[in-house]
Amino acid sequence: MTILLEARDLYGGYGGADILKGANLRVEADEIVVIVGPNGAGKSTAMKAIFGLLRLRKGTVIYQGEDITNAKPEQMVRRGIAYVPQEHNVFPSLSVQENLEMGAYLMKGDLRPRFDKVYSLFPRLAERKRQAAGLMSGGERQMVAMGRAMMIDPKLLMLDEPTAGLSPKLIDETFERIQDINAEGIGVLMVEQNAKQALAIASRGYVLATGANRHEDTGANLLANPEVAEMFLGG
Numbered sequence: 001m002t003i004l005l006e007a008r009d010l011y012g013g014y015g016g017a018d019i020l021k022g023a024n025l026r027v028e029a030d031e032i033v034v035i036v037g038p039n040g041a042g043k044s045t046a047m048k049a050i051f052g053l054l055r056l057r058k059g060t061v062i063y064q065g066e067d068i069t070n071a072k073p074e075q076m077v078r079r080g081i082a083y084v085p086q087e088h089n090v091f092p093s094l095s096v097q098e099n100l101e102m103g104a105y106l107m108k109g110d111l112r113p114r115f116d117k118v119y120s121l122f123p124r125l126a127e128r129k130r131q132a133a134g135l136m137s138g139g140e141r142q143m144v145a146m147g148r149a150m151m152i153d154p155k156l157l158m159l160d161e162p163t164a165g166l167s168p169k170l171i172d173e174t175f176e177r178i179q180d181i182n183a184e185g186i187g188v189l190m191v192e193q194n195a196k197q198a199l200a201i202a203s204r205g206y207v208l209a210t211g212a213n214r215h216e217d218t219g220a221n222l223l224a225n226p227e228v229a230e231m232f233l234g235g
Contacts, residue, residue, distance in 0.1 A: 092134025103148030139170035
């Protein structure tokens with residue numbers, strides 16, 4: 001399988017202190033890859049560093065065979081990488097449709113096929129396209145954020161804690177939509193606190209601890225690993 005993204009020996013953090021201490025990961029084309037681990041392990045930091053929101057002190061990020069280490073987020077978007085942060089991921093005063101338009105601000109040409117694709121993935125958004133995103137539920141706002149990311153027709157979708165704060169029903173629905181997106185041939189790299197459910201849909205997973213890799217395996221094997229279950233998945 002073709003390697004879509006590879007991050008090697010990542011070091012970086014905030015204020016001169018490294019949170020990432022040699023982390024490595026890769027995403028192959030069409031995979032769902034999940035990063036799990038305890039709080040402070042560097043999961044979200046790794047995502048930000050890969051997307052150019054945090055400057056790496058050391059390490060290399062390769063995307064489709066090209067070195068994109070420390071490239072700016074706008075350059076990432078132009079290359080087909082979409083990133084959905086955990087917080088502040090919608091424009092609350094704008095409508096659903098306007099939020100989606102903002103996601104396509106770098107795109108040229110007719111946007112209607114992109115809208116159609118997003119609304120087919122998230123029918124609820126089609127029903128509420130004129131509603132302000134700030135008036136929607138947490139689950140609906142997450143759909144808006146993911147839909148906006150899809151407007152660039154990405155090759156890689158990066159999701160930071162997509163189910164944070166959602167009800168069990170909406171968590172299930174969010175994971176279903178992630179699988180639907182992946183089925184379109186889009187690679188997914190995801191940090192997720194609901195580790196068991198995330199690993200259950202993952203092609204492969206990484207367990208980070210103190211900024212470095214602790215385990216790497218298929219999602220199924222990580223779920224079946226007694227050490228991983230006891231230390232990182234709540235038994």
